[in-house]
Amino acid sequence: MKLRIKITKSAKQTASAERVSSLDDLLLEILLRLPIRSLIRFKCVSKRWLSLITNPRFSILRNPNPNPAVGLFLRCQVFGTKPDYDYIHLGTHSHTNPPFKKLRFTYEPSGIYILQSCNGLLLCRSFLASQSKRKYYVYNPTTKHFSTLPKTCLVTKTSNAVHEMSPAFNPRQSALYKVVCVSKIIRGMSLAFDPASSPHYKVVCIRDSESARDHYEIEVFPSETGHWRAVGDPFLSNVCFRNSVYWNGTIHWISTWEFTILSFNVYQETRGTMPAPAPPPREGGRVGYFGESCGHLHLVAVYEPPGDRFDVHEMKSDCSEWFVKYRVDAKQVFAALPEMRSDWDDFYAFSIFCLVRGKTGQDNDSFLVLQTPGKAIRFNLVDGSFDKICDLEDSQEHGSLRNLEHAFQYVESLCCV
Structure with a gap:
């Protein structure tokens, strides 16, 4: 009598697994x-x-094209406390869990505040710390890894005076150095990161100039070198440097009421201006949104009053001109949400959190995330359909809206920082 022991199949599976690995x-x-x-x-x-x-090559092979956002971080408007963030899932099928409620990847007495989201990485800083004690971080919320940026400092040859240097400075070198007087007033910090082009990122600092009144200066931090350096001459500008958009190798800042766009190419390290869209066809036009998604740069021009019609402009890849990608008439949407109508004027209470493009070749999935009093709405740009994503619980007063500067896209990424 023969005994049959079922080991052969398991052994084959083990051998196959070992061969694969x-x-x-x-x-x-x-x-x-x-x-x-x-x-x-x-x-x-x-x-x-x-x-x-x-390996950086793995991320590129896995996602050769830019990923759309799967979620949105919204800062809760509770003043005087460490920043809390709500998470809005933007997908219609599989759900992504909130990556965090508070940013606790390192200790900060006053908490950590998000400045910008760029292709899966977040640029963050100390929340209530003074400028001299403020720290800046680059954080990947998917992998939970982060890096701390060194303090900025401009160094030039000619003297042996030594001050607070970046880690790349070597005081044992024979060359003589001096520290250039640098203003402590930082007007904006911006992150530039494109995993399809490079595994490294750059941070651009805009600060007041000490050498020219009412001018600004630029410093650049490339992650592959690990130190700051000055770029270009002092310049004048009327844009707001608190909010920036990275697209096509260039950081862009916009003046929302004047349609002025200032640009800085992080590879050529040159400043320039971007052509504005054609003037709105009627008075009262303003920039309702300016942002990037899946390798496309968008500007939404909202016409007021009452604000229920807007054009979605897209910049050509060669940066030559804007064209109207979508014309939106949201009367049907707004009619279904009577809480948006103001009691004392003819305006609708709404704003645009973000525009999310579908993956390559799937424009039908492109949508806006609209904020209405107490709600976040997903509005399809192709067929005009809409549905509620979630309630915004901290909007207690009728007609109240969250600050758009506190909304940041979440793109899943394995990239290292």
């Missing part, structure tokens, strides 16, 4: 098809798996 190309093909949450866990399997998943 020993072939980098085959293992890579399997890992590329896994969801991002699984990949984060699998980085702990072995040093080899960690090396494959964290």
Whole structure:
């Protein structure tokens, strides 16, 4: 009588698994098809798996085209406390869990505040700290990794005076250095990151000029060098440097009432201006939104009163001119939401949190995230359909809206910082 022990199949499976794990190309093909949450866990399997998943080439192979946002971080408007953030899931099918409620990746007495979202990375700073004690961070909310930026300082040859230097400065070098007088007043910090072009990021600092009154100066921090340096001459501008948009190798700042756009190319390190869209066809036009999604730059011009009609402009890839991508008539949407109508004038109470493009070749999935009193609405730009995403619980007063400067897109990313 023969006994049959079911070991052969298991042994074959083990041998097959070992064979797969020993072939980098085959293992890579399997890992590329896994969801991002699984990949984060699998980085702990072995040093080899960690090396494959964290390689910059892996991210490009997995996502050769820019990813659309899957969520939105909204800062709760509770003043005088450490910043809290609500998370809005933007998808219609699979749900992504909130990556965080408070930013606690490092200790900050007053909390951590988001300045900008750029292709999966967040630029953050100390919340209530004074300028001299303020710290800046680049944080990946998907992987929970972060880096701390060194303090800015301009250094030139000619003297042996030594002051607060960046880590790249070597005082043992034979050359003589001096520290240039730098204003402590920072007007804006901007993040430039495109994983399809480079695994490295750059941070651009705009500060008051000490050498020219009412002028500004630019400093650039490339992550691959690890130190700040001055770029260009002092300049004048009327844009707001608190909010910036990175697109096509260039950081853009806009004056929302004058349709003025200032640009800084982070690779050529040159300043310029971007052509504004054609003047609105009637008076009362303003910029309702300026942002990037999936490699496209958009500007939404809202016409008032009453504000229920707006054009979505898109910039051509060669940066030559804007064209109207969508013409939106939102009367039907606003009629279904009577709480948007103001009791004392003819305006609608709404704002645009963000515009999210569908993946390459899927324009039908492009939509706006509209903020109305107490609600976030998803509005399809192609067919005009809409539905409520969620309630905004801290909008207690009728007609109250959250500050658009406190809304940041969440793009899942495995990129290292």
